[in-house]
Amino acid sequence: MSAKTKSDGLNDTKRALLEAGIKLMRVRGYSATTVDDICAEAKVTKGGFFHYFKSKEDIAREAAAYFTAEKSKEIMGAAFRKLPDPLARIYGRLEFVQDYFRSAKQINRGCLVGAFAQETAITYPHLKEACRLAFTEWTKDFEVDLAEAKALYAPKADFEPVKIARLYLSIFQGSLIMAKTEDDTDALIENITEFRRYLISLMGEGTVRDQKQMKTAGKA
Amino acid sequence: MSAKTKSDGLNDTKRALLEAGIKLMRVRGYSATTVDDICAEAKVTKGGFFHYFKSKEDIAREAAAYFTAEKSKEIMGAAFRKLPDPLARIYGRLEFVQDYFRSAKQINRGCLVGAFAQETAITYPHLKEACRLAFTEWTKDFEVDLAEAKALYAPKADFEPVKIARLYLSIFQGSLIMAKTEDDTDALIENITEFRRYLISLMGEGTVRDQKQMKTAGKA
């Protein structure tokens, strides 16, 4: 039956096609990426492509889901995740992302979901839905930590975790766009710093001093 | 020579092409918009199109500039512009944008510059440059007010106007993306509210009470 499936149930060829599609579409976008391009990149012929995907839109939908899962896994596996304190996780997350973009100063690809949202949200309802799901998942993931931290450190603070999580995701997506036009990630890193400052002002200055120690402890 | 040129030196046909191009590309993006589509929308033939633009990329570049100028004009002509107080102009600007998206709750098009930045920044250097210029112009426009307000009300405050301006533009662009996937502008409006709260925390709470009066005065 299936040749060589892996843990996630994906065949090698299909995975190669998905990863090629993601790689190309993150750079060129949906419309400018052709099926032939994807086939060439994945070293698969047209026959192979249409054996696994019934259309170009189909691979885009699966690519969005694959990309989202991949990024979620990256976040789930990061060191800050293991911190017991929710506020430490929050600041740890921000540093994690900043470090990520500090090491890759030049940006030569963007977020696949962001690209699809821009390009296809209005014209391809199915892709829009895939983007919405991804954004919801990422928002929720951050919101949980925010809610927990608020309950623990600033129960009376005047902010809604879900709104702050959405603000963060918007800043991130918007910064990625601007990073593309500026060829560097400085503004992205700066914007996260500003966001952190806002968070501190919401949570209360008092929570910061404690975090400094927890952070260094968590890094070990 | 030229048939019926207007104040900005643009012929009616060329303007129609530019506006058609903008209208379509804001919805479908660059690659998915064809020259024929633009011609049909503008009721101009291919010959007319290539009389005014030497390529598709060419109209995109001019469209970006046209769009940027158009938006700058909208901002320049808004009521908040005439406010003498810089801080009042800042909050007035935020309200202006929020009102704009409150009246158009459903979003069926995005920012042309944001779309180009996403889709073409890496593959079309000329378009990237056009986007960079637009972002720089918009950032500068806001930065001026921020610097003036800071000098006047919070000279010792710890923030750099240019960074806050860039943060705002990122939030705006990112929120537009998310608005597309959610079919409404709620998050966009909310994010601006959060940004305003951050600004207040930077400028100092003391500056808010005064603004309430100035704002209502400015609206009259």
Next chain:
DNA sequence: GCGCTCATACAGACTAGTTGGTATGTTGAA
């Protein structure tokens, strides 16, 4: 173990329609 069947997993040529761009007009005003 051996041939047979059959489904999966591709390979690659082909096609109908599209796309950006061109070549060759025509028209009307100066």
Next chain:
DNA sequence: TTCAACATACCAACTAGTCTGTATGAGCGC
């Protein structure tokens, strides 16, 4: 008469998707 301002027919290259063919291996009766 000339030139800008279009109009129209046309083209080569490309594009998503199809069709037919084939290799491979699993399952099965014997």
